[in-house]
Amino acid sequence: MSRKSLDRKISRRKFLGTTAASGTALAAMGSGLSRVAFADSHTIRIGFLAPLTGPVAAWGKPGLDGCLIWADWVNAKGGVNIGGQSYNIEFVGYDNEYDAAKARTGATKLIKEDGVKFVMMLGGDTWPGVQKIAEREGMLFSTLLPSDLSPDSTTLVAPCEVHPIYNVTGVEWLAENKPELKTAAMCAQDDALGKPSVATYLAAFEAAGIEMQDEPLFFDPATTDFAPVMTKLLAGNPDILCLDTCYADYVHPLCEQAFQQGYKGQIISCTADFYQKIIEKTSAEFMEGFIFQFPDFDDPALNSEGVNFVNPNEFYAEYAKRYGASEWGAVSWEYASIMDLWADAAGKAGSAEPAAVLEAMKAGGTGKHAFGTADWWGTELFGIDNALVGNWPVVAIEGGKATIKEFRSIPAWWDKHKDLMVKHMTALGQMWNQRG
């Protein structure tokens, strides 16, 4: 294009007009940008510090997936109202690979760089890496494993899952409904998740009058071939095969081995994540009656009065739509449920600051647990009342589908048998004052 033609097309007036319009547009854009920046300052960041990779990822990644649904739903409704102001929620994930050192790095990053107001963790072996930071920073942390609790860590709460204490409900239900089962054999990985769960099952079996055939069999978490483990467990042909709190990577091959080695008795386990895949590897008949503790959230029993989780069936449907129903696992709803508690507490406190939220969360000594109103509890077992304990469901696989059989009270069991629990926890060095 020649200069002459340019001159012809762009007159001075046109140039000024165009410039003015551009300036106005830029100003509008600028104000738009400032609005975005303003809105961004009304976003609260929540840390998600859990294993997203590795063998324990099944208890981290599905939880983050569930939280993303929770955030989308809450943000779509205008966010969380805190002190008369609406705040959007943004999750910042950090993969600690279930490693204490990486958890420490992640906690530092989340608090110092990302400015989170609350950090959710799986806990277990990773908590010791974070404990000092939590104490120093006064940051509010949550764990799914209340065995992490101690009086030294006042800002750590277990507001959803009271692992492994709820496992007593499954054994208690079995003893009441299948009294013919008299003997049990148990295995667990040798780590911070396996041991307290073993102590819990031992207490529950003893309370139910079920005899252990042998000492619990601990295996190395690096185990890939579970045939020898299962051979030993089945040697005495137990009525009940207890898989403790084995990770999904272990539950699947253990069940497959039990099936292949001809076991026909009752199986009980803390979890049965992705149980449809276990059925594929074994059979629906073999898995029929399998008892565990984590329902699918499309279960109609979750719509009953007293259940506090918001829209459980819709949540499950959305999860299945986004990630696939077979990806639903034990923790898919748990971290989201903790966020319900956090949002409620932050709203009551009128602040997202950790100390204020914690105080509001524990006010009155009770809280709205996902499965009903529950008590802040734990001094006798953890040295501090920072675990929210109430009812927990007992779930059985029936016709290839997880089905809630009953909600049972953990405190009711505790009132009757707490001495047994303390005895077995102490024997395995799992009381709060025994852990290093």
Added chain:
Amino acid sequence: MDLLWQTAVNATYAASYMALIAVGLVMIFGVMGVINFAHGELYMVGAYCVVFLYAQENFPFLLAVAAGLVFVGIVGIVMERTMFRPLRDNPLGGLIASIGFLLILQTLVVFGFGRRMGHVPPSTHGKIEFFGAVLTYQRLFVIVAAILLLAALWAFLRRSKFGRALRACAQDTEAASLQGISMNQTARIAMFIGAGLAGVAGALTAPLVSPTPYIGHSIIVTAFIIIIVGGVGSLEGAVIAAVLYAFVHTFVTTFFDGVIANIVGLALMLSVLVVRPTGLFGARERA
């Protein structure tokens, strides 16, 4: 169920896949002098070949296993050409490069298949029972395949020209070169066979384990214990050590527990090192 027989069956299966992995590792070390830390990840890639071809794309199981062998063998050739050949005079460099490569393989599998375990349904639910013990066809495949592949490897090394070239390079690289044996070609063949054996072990066992991108970690530790016990560089030693380790580990797991079994396995390695530092067959015979 007869506990003793069942434990022996379990140990035989474990010995089979461990022997495949360890012999592959020994092949690579014997010919090239490289400690391949990515060997466990080659096993993992073999398992994921079955996850993809058999579990996801519904190809026949045995075809997926064969593809696993060939594909991982080719990955081995790529490793030889891109890492181990340029670093041939630098064994430490080869080791470090293999550590980097294992991270690359892990990451690629995470990108392709996700971080969670892969699900591989069994190709058959069939099983045989004898003396009160149960042996599933899936495990029988592993045992039979290991015996056939190791026998074929033995025949290849003893009877074929390439096999003799491999053994010559393993014994004395310079002398072999002076006889006109191509080091590049020999290393390529060794890497294909070594990696392929790890790959086929992963492929065969994929329905029996929970494959994850990180499964190679536990495999490589066991493989190193076996080749140290057997004598680094000895194929026969690797096979016998795999059998020995598998039986000791399996019996101790069954009659005591898995944690004690690991301690006993390491104690076995230390005992062999103290009594015979070259391993059971290290001094007498090399590949």
